[in-house]
Amino acid sequence: MSPSIQEKIILGLDPGTNITGYGIISVSGSRVKLIQFGVIQLGKTGEHALKLKRIFEKVIQLIEEFHPDEVALEAPFFGKNVQSMLKLGRAQGVAMSAALSREIPIVEYAPKKVKQAVTGNGNASKEQVAKMLMQVFQIKEIPKLLDATDALAVALCHHFQKGQMKLKSKGWEGFLKDNPQRIKGS
Numbered sequence: 595m596s597p598s599i600q601e602k603i604i605l606g607l608d609p610g611t612n613i614t615g616y617g618i619i620s621v622s623g624s625r626v627k628l629i630q631f632g633v634i635q636l637g638k639t640g641e642h643a644l645k646l647k648r649i650f651e652k653v654i655q656l657i658e659e660f661h662p663d664e665v666a667l668e669a670p671f672f673g674k675n676v677q678s679m680l681k682l683g684r685a686q687g688v689a690m691s692a693a694l695s696r697e698i699p700i701v702e703y704a705p706k707k708v709k710q711a712v713t714g715n716g717n718a719s720k721e722q723v724a725k726m727l728m729q730v731f732q733i734k735e736i737p738k739l740l741d742a743t744d745a746l747a748v749a750l751c752h753h754f755q756k757g758q759m760k761l762k763s764k765g766w767e768g769f770l771k772d773n774p775q776r777i778k779g780s
Contacts, residue, residue: 599623605662605693606749607653608741609670609685611645612637614652615739617746618660621753628731629660631746633739642681646688653692665693666752668744669702703751708744711751723747 601622608615617631634652636645656662667689670682686702693700706716713726724736724743730750737743 602664603629603660603662604749604752605656605660605665605698606667606745606747606752607665607689608668608745608748609649609682609689610636610741611642611681611685613739613741614649614685614689615741615743615745616653616656617742617749618656618662619746619749619753626730626750626753628733628746631737631742633737633742642684646684649685650688650692653689654696657692657696657698662698664752665689665698665700666748667700667702668708668748669704671705701752703748708747708751711754712747720744 599622601620604619604621606617606619613636614634615631616634618629620627620629634649636648657665667686670679670686690700703711709718709723710716712718712730713722715722718726720740720743721736724740727733727743727746727750728736731746
């Protein structure tokens, strides 16, 4: 009798303050299946704090609905606008907090790493990434908002790593242990 293959659910996130993309895949052995992908639109939510609250609530909702085993996030890229970078970092932080509050391990991937994993080219355009994902998952139409395919690419990148990347913290205690420099007074 062969041992049963454990299914793993991966939630990929591309956090943003106007649009946060998400992609959910199921992995059984070498078989990867698309469960769902889409966006959380935040443009009309109002002030920044309310957008962050909405990201947290929607990520919790996705976690409760799909029960991911791991969460992979796209790390923010470095830009010249400091205010934009701060806002993007906050969006990523609340998405991470949502996963950590449910004891789900998280890992981050640089945008170039994601593009390299999915297309073989770290400088690929968003459209090239989307077209590759269309082939991999037999998606009929490119979504209007490519944040959805960006998040799906993060989930697929995480799968391709097959545990080669050390998963980050599991829960708040693990986060504090892995990041002692963030503890006040250290």
